[in-house]
Amino acid sequence: MSLRLVIDELLSEHGVLTSELKDIQKIINEVKHEEPKTKEEKFSFLKPLTDLFGKTNLFISKFRVHEIKEERFIFPEMAERGKESLVHRLLDDHRRIDELLENMRRLLEDYRFERVTAPDLARQMIKAHEEITRIVVEHIKIEDEEFPKLK
Ligand SMILES: [Fe+2]
Numbered sequence: 001m002s003l004r005l006v007i008d009e010l011l012s013e014h015g016v017l018t019s020e021l022k023d024i025q026k027i028i029n030e031v032k033h034e035e036p037k038t039k040e041e042k043f044s045f046l047k048p049l050t051d052l053f054g055k056t057n058l059f060i061s062k063f064r065v066h067e068i069k070e071e072r073f074i075f076p077e078m079a080e081r082g083k084e085s086l087v088h089r090l091l092d093d094h095r096r097i098d099e100l101l102e103n104m105r106r107l108l109e110d111y112r113f114e115r116v117t118a119p120d121l122a123r124q125m126i127k128a129h130e131e132i133t134r135i136v137v138e139h140i141k142i143e144d145e146e147f148p149k150l151k
C-alpha cells in the first residue's frame with residue numbers, strides 16, 4: 001500500500017469520524033442537571049449520560065484503530081521531514097483523548113458509589129466530552145492540512 005493511499009484513507013476517515021462526533025454531541029441536549037428524586041427520574045437522569053459515555057467509548061475505539069495507522073505510517077514520515085514537534089503534539093492529543101474517556105468512566109463509577117452528586121456528574125461528564133470534541137476537531141484540522149503535503 002502506498003503512502004498516498006494510506007493518506008487518502010485517513011483523510012476520508014476524518015470525514016466519517018467528524019460526523020459521528022457531531023451526532024454524539026446531540027445527546028448533551030438530553031442531559032438533565034437537577035438531582036433526580038424518583039426511580040423514574042433517576043433512570044432518565046442516567047440514561048443520556050450512559051449513552052454519552054457508551055457512544056464516546058465506541059467512537060474512541062474506532063479512533064484508536066485510525067491512530068495506529070497514523071502512528072505507524074504517517075508520523076514517522078512527518079518527523080523525517082522536520083515536523084518532529086508537531087508529531088509530538090499530535091501524539092499527546094491521542095493520549096489525552098484516552099485519559100478523558102477514562103475520566104468519564106470514573107465519573108460514572110463515582111456516581112454509582114455516591115462520591116459525586118448528580119448535578120456535578122452531569123457538569124463534569126459534559127465538560128470531559130466537550131474537551132474530547134475540542135481536541136479531536138482541532139487535531140483533525142491540523143492533520144487535514146499536514147497529511148496532503150506528504151503526498
Ligand atoms: Fe491523529
Ligand SMILES: [Fe+2]
Binds near residue numbers: 010
Ligand atoms: Fe487522524
